Amino acid sequence: MRGRLWRLAVWLFVVGFVLNLVGIVGHVVVSSFARRWFATPVPSAFTTEWYAYAWREFQLDQVLMVTLTVAGTVTAAALLLGFPAAYLLARHEFRGKGPLLLLFFLPLLVPQMTYGIPLATTLYRYRIGGTVAGVIAANLVPMLPLAIFVLLPFVEQISVNLEWAARVHGATRLQVFRRVIVPLALPGLLTAGLLVLVNTVANFELTFLLSGAGSQTLVVALYYAVFAAGMRPIYSVDAMAVIYMTIVLAMLVLALRFVRPTQMVFRLDRRD
Amino acid sequence: MVTSLAFRLTKRFGAKIVLDDLALEVRGREFVTFLGPSGCGKSTALNLLAGLLPPTAGEIRLDGVRIDGLPPERRGFGMVFQNYALFPHLTVGANVAFGLAVRGLAKAELAPRVRRMLELVRLAGLEDRYPGQLSGGQQQRVAIARALAVEPRLLLLDEPLSNLDAKLRLEMRGEIKRLHAELGLTSIYVTHDQTEALSLSDRIVVLRDGRVVQAGPPAEIHDRPRTLFVADFMGYRNAFPVTVSSAEGDTVVGHARDVTLRGLGVVALAPGTAAVAVVRPEDVEVAPEPAGANVVRGTVRFTEYLGREHGVEVVLGTGQTLMARLPRPVTVGSALALRLPPERVVILPAEDGAR
Known part of the structure; x- marks a missing residue:
């Protein structure tokens, strides 16, 4: 029953x-x-004319270009900086590592608005605010910790013995990284990259605070389309929303072809 | 071809001394084993030699040239790990070729050398498999092939057989011995298993708490242990406290309350000093007469059938227990006179020489 x-x-x-x-x-x-x-x-x-209308009226070609540039750059930078950082954090024990990690991951836990506004003020003072670079910089603040956070367990599970075996048999540090660590951490890199990409495309608060006329991503442009002064046919805004949804969905489907979240754990050494 | 390896190493982790001035000279083509319980520093010594850990103090010389400043990849060694440490994302062939590939050898040169190495460890034809598809024994063979492919100046083996089952261990032991001889290798082997050490080594170095307790050929370690620690490690399970009555040359006579034991004195012992007589269960035999030299009497407390022989635990008149391996069964509770052959009894100083 x-x-x-x-x-x-x-x-x-x-x-x-x-x-x-x-x-x-x-x-x-x-x-x-x-x-x-x-x-x-x-x-x-x-x-289908609302799509053409939205494309023209909201300058979607430019907005999409900005979205791709921001998302691509943030993802690449988060992985390039985050992977070595995750490696060092995984391999080295030092005093204060716990508190440092917590401090590091604070941007992930705290609502983005709380640090977004002072961050924006600072970046505008240095004239980075309002530019694409500003949007990228602001997005990296939570995305770099996110990348590290996701990569850390993937690196941790790679046995130190594998690195040692590689070193003894003639590999330099760089070769160990390229031939052993990176291939073994590949599922982690894909996962982290995917999460950062989706989060950056979807990020509203930070991008909203930092973007100027020529540096809006799709979500922010969508917001302005809805709330900006002047009447716009609701159908064109809906068309824009569909474009946004389609892009995010396409990205997810594409990413899921390479990453299977349920099978993320890679089989490594039998022991330790 | 290496002709000599000489090192003197100290390693501390914080306040803990893991290796206390461990010094050794290894000749070319020699097979040396570090033998000791876990935590004695034997694996650390191997990692220091490989360059995987920095020594706190000391030096390593290979044919007279200092190499302790070199990073591991420039020492030209090969190493076999207890957990195999094969690269799971590479095929067997690529694992074996790893050392050659990072040295920049052309792909065309790799294939024949990989094939030869796999033939050497009797795994020909498995190039395209992944380590995860192989059995433990096969994986360890791949690990050995990977280490041998770089034509190592020194082969380091860190408990390579510990993860294998008993039958495979025996088989791989033979393989390692064969490869060492066939290829003229210089090898340092780490183990806690005395039979492995005895069967493989030209020389055994017994370690305890980061120091050498005794070093010598297997037969010497086996038959003439110099301390109780080594004796215990070599299977001298019976130990009787005695007082030395006389010592002449190799022969020492010790007495306890109601028994006199004659045995081998490996270390000089003055009459009157406290000593311990040790003997292996395998060397104890049933006494032909109930009294005489080196004969003890007791009651059988426990027996177990071991196939070829019978394990017997006898309680002596003094309350001590004696383990023996006898060819014929005895009954629990029966009285038994056992002889400890003088040539198989070793009399050692009571205080442990390692300290």
Whole structure:
């Protein structure tokens, strides 16, 4: 009896969740293709012209370019800086490592607005605020710790013995890194890269605070499209939202082809 | 070809002394074993030689040239680890070729050398497998091939057989011995297993708390232990406190309350000093007569069948227990007279010489 109730509850939850999701997403998608949509269950006529409109009106080519530049640069920088840092943190024990790690990961725990505003003020003072570089710098503040945080266990599970074996048999430090550490940490690098990429594309607060006219990413542009002065057809905003959703989804699907989150644990040494 | 390796090493981790001025000279083609319980510093010594850990003090000379300043990759050694330490993302072939590939050898040159190495360890044809697809014994063979592929000036082996089951261990022991001789290697082997040390080594160095307790050929370590620690490690499980009555040359006579024991004196002992007579269970035999020299009497407390022989625990009149291995079964509770052959009894100073 309890088992059946339980199953029913799970079913209801799943159905509710899916309906909710389909309802929200479906509404936006349908609306973006609607010529007009008032007080009827479905729009009376469909069109794709809102996409062209949104593309022109919101300068989406430029916004997409900025989004890609920011996301790509933040991801590359977070991995390039985060991997050596994760390696050092994984391999070396020192006093105060615990508190240091906590301090390090503070930007991940604290709401971004709390440090975003002083960060923005500082960056504007140095005239970095409002530029693409400013957006990249601000996004790196939480993304670098995130990359380190994700990479740390991946590096930790690589046995020191493997490094030792490589060194004894003739590999320099650099060769050990390139031939042993990086290939073995590859699942971690992909995972960290994916998380940083998605988080940067989705980041609103920091990008909002730091971006100027020519340095808006898609989310921020979407926000301005909705709330900026002047009337804009809701259908064009919906079209923009669909573009945003499609991009994030495409990125996720592409990434999931390379990373299987459920099988992230890589088989290493049998012991230790 | 290496003709000599000489080192003198001290290693401290904080206040803890792991190696206390361990000094040794190894000849070319020699097989030297560091033998000792865990924590005696034997693995640390190997890691210092390989350059994986920095020594606190000391030096290493290879053919007279100091190498302790060199990073591990420039020492030209090979090393076999207890847990194999094979690269899981590389094939067997790439694992074996690793040392040559990082030295910049062309791909075309690698393949034949890898094949030859795998033939040497009897794994021909497994180049394209991954380590995870091999058994423990096969993995250790790959690890040995990887170490040998670089034509090491010195081969370091850190308990390479400890993770293998008993049958495989015996087989691989033979393999290591064969390869060492065939290739004219100079090897340093670390183990806590005295049978491995005895069967493989030209010389055994027994370590305790980072110091050498005794060093010498296997037969000498086995038959003439100089301290109780070494004797215990070599299987002298029976120990009787005695007082030295006389010592002449090699022969020492000691007496306890109701028994006189004649044995081998490895260390000089003055009459009157406290000593310990030790003997292996395997060397104890049933006495032909109930009394006489080196004969003790007691009651059988426990027996176990061991196949070829019978393990017997006898309680002596003094309350001490004596372990023996006898060819014929005895009954629990029966009285038994046992003879400790003088040529197999060793009489050692009571205080441990290692301290």
